[in-house]
Amino acid sequence: MAASSPASRLAARVAIYLVLGVLAAVFLYPVALMILTAFKPTPEIFRNPFGLPESWGLDGFLEVWRRAKFGLYLRNSLLITGASALLLLATAAPAAYALARYSFRLRGVLFLFFLAGIMIPIRLGILPLYLLMRDLNLLDTPFSLILTYTASGMPMSVFLLSVFFRNLPRELEDAARIDGCTETQTFWRIMLPLVRPGLATVVIVNVVPWWNDFFFPLLFIQTDTWKTIPLGMQIFFGQHLVNWSLVFSGMVLASLPLLIIYLLMSRQFIAGLTAGAVKG
Amino acid sequence: MRDVRSWWGKHGHLVLFLTPALVIYGMFMAYPLISSLTYSVYEWDGYLRRGFNGLDNFVTVLTRWPYNERFWGAISHNALFFVLTFAIQTTLGLFVAVLLARKWRGFAFFQAAYFLPHTLSLVVVGFLWRMLLNPTWGAVGQGLRRVGLGDWVQPWLGQSDTALVTIILVNAWAWLGFPILVYLAAVQAIPREFHEAAVVDGASPWQDFRHVTLPLLLPTIAMVTILTFIWDFNAFELVFVMQGASGSPSYATDLLATFFYRTAFGDPTTGGEPGQIGIAAAIGVLMLIIIGFVSAFGVRFTQRSQTEY
Structure with a gap:
């Protein structure tokens, strides 16, 4: 490497950019094609699959919005994902704090209990989970999904947050106690705000798979009232498979919320996911 | 009474901090996972549990047609995946x-x-590629025809010998961003001096990669491989969305998860006998054993390769 001439180094540089650029096209082009195709009526898709659309009308999207109850599914996805994130933070953060900052007899056992679930997908317990939800009368309600998502996110979140809590200096607690804070106040006012990056990581790591989840809505939700975007769209696509325009518009609508967030904050996204993966 | 009060004064906050997480995690994750083990050793009539029947459900899955054929087929598909x-x-x-x-x-x-692509729902990924790979109107076929390679166009998703590999490639398209992300973070965490020392010693870029980067990455590669294994042995959505619950054509893309789904929840039109809770539970336990065994083995390997450096 040290002995290589400027010309061969330039060639290597060009080759690297070429390889990475071609690969980027492999990942991006199908998504770009999906978006372009969504603007075309079906005959135009068949006639002219690669060109720009002849007009940029939003008819296809409006039709999906009307025919697929997309607004309802969007509301359901937002509510269920949001409530799961809040419930997970509200339960995992205090548990992680207790396990990270106090020593008590059951600490090791409890930590192992939480950690044990980190590698096991909750799907493998679907039969008892399904019957439990049925017996609790939670099938066909958002709570079946919220509780499942919160439980499945618990091991990783407790572990991640306990790492963050453990790294805080001990003096903070001592100072808070001297100032007369109760344990709960110390946690809530002093310690919790200091692990905000950890909370953000927990949210990013969990929210994307929840938002995109198809498996649990498929099993838990029967009526339209609480269908999420992936389930609602899967059924809609299946019904309108011959209407390519409608299917492509639906795919773009279904992907748009996350795509927008990703384009706006891909840096935070990637940083959060890396932290989640590396710490885990 | 005073004892209780002083105990609460000392430990009450811990109970308060830990209980909500324990209840939700214990009830909706630990309990279902543990009790799914017991489901497999009972006879079931729909969702009603009948008598204990030992390992009968496992014997059915592993030896009785059509379950045995589906099971070994699905396992080999997951393995290839x-x-x-x-x-x-x-x-x-x-x-x-x-x-x-x-x-x-x-x-x-x-x-x-x-x-x-990793941010897209697998429902969208599945339908997108189902459309793109349509042999008549899909963009892939049309593109090949335009550059004179029309002979190459095949109904990739409709043929037994190409469907599974096609699904695996579509999955790779949606998945690859994640390993790249994790590997990149691990490569960047290697101190610059290590590479500089190698270059000073006259190492070529390949030697630098082979003897500096790769050994230091082994724990990360092992971790990502375990995650991939767990995920691939649970894969469900792409096949369900693109090939249906019975893994068409003629079970060529059937996976353990679709086999499980059909047996437990499927309807008669999806090929299989639905509502066989005991047999489905046995399939689930076998999946749990495979995943548990491999991840335990993988974790040990990760730890061993970490202590080497």
């Missing part, structure tokens, strides 16, 4: 991560591009 995905991510994925670690201008864009 994992092996091909692993091969792609540890060659192409690792290579790209090592290149990206140079942090040249525009590389942040490349990284964001590779990860973008």
